[in-house]
Amino acid sequence: MKIKQYTGLGVSLVLIGALVFLPGYFKQESETAQAGQTYQEKCQVAEGCRLTTDSGQIDLEIKPSSLPKLEPLDIEVRLEGVSADKITMEFQGRDMPMGLAPFPLYKQSSFLGPSVYSGVGNLTFCTVDKKMTWLARLVIESGSVVTTVVFELES
Structure with a gap:
């Protein structure tokens, strides 16, 4: 039972990390693309x-x-x-x-x-x-x- 709880917690942390870091990553890419x-x-x-x-x-x-x-x-x-x-x-x-x-x-x-x-x-x-x-x-x-x-x- 604890494994399912930890798995759910791990998935939640990955999703939160993706929501926090991915927008900044794509913003950097678009700024670079606009340079040319x-x-x-x-x-x-x-x-x-x-x-x-x-x-x-x-x-x-x-x-x-x-x-x-x-x-x-x-x-x-x-x-x-x-x-x-x-x-x-x-x-x-x-x-x-x-x-x-x-x-x-x-x-x-x-x-x-x-x-x-x-x-x-x-x-x-x-x-x-x-x-x-x-x-x-x-x-x-x-x-x-x-x-x-x-x-x-x-x-």
């Missing part, structure tokens, strides 16, 4: 993708612009007036989540002009939609600020 910006822009891959913000400009170039499936794609991001400690990019299906891993982009040495980050990624083969509209999702991290830029790719 999210942008979305359509672009013609052959012409390059460009987003102009209040603070600067973000350019994305993907080659080859035909976006072949399962082949390496050279990715280059140029930042002007936008700082970054780390940049990753992933390709996502616009109308279908693909659950893909992000590709890291590495800073290239440049003394003048924009900051340049580059890397290699690829598109997977979609068995459901042969004319999948792809999104290039850039995540730009600078200190505690995370900026997300989504380019809808039109090839």
Whole structure:
């Protein structure tokens, strides 16, 4: 009989703890999420993708612009007036989540002009939609600020 009483007491304490601590946890997460910006822009891959913000400009170039499936794609991001400690990019299906891993982009040495980050990624083969509209999702991290830029790719 005492075990049931202690079990009930334990469950009650866990619930009370959850009610006290979880709101603060979610408040911290939402404050962090508000520290960054999210942008979305359509672009013609052959012409390059460009987003102009209040603070600067973000350019994305993907080659080859035909976006072949399962082949390496050279990715280059140029930042002007936008700082970054780390940049990753992933390709996502616009109308279908693909659950893909992000590709890291590495800073290239440049003394003048924009900051340049580059890397290699690829598109997977979609068995459901042969004319999948792809999104290039850039995540730009600078200190505690995370900026997300989504380019809808039109090839």
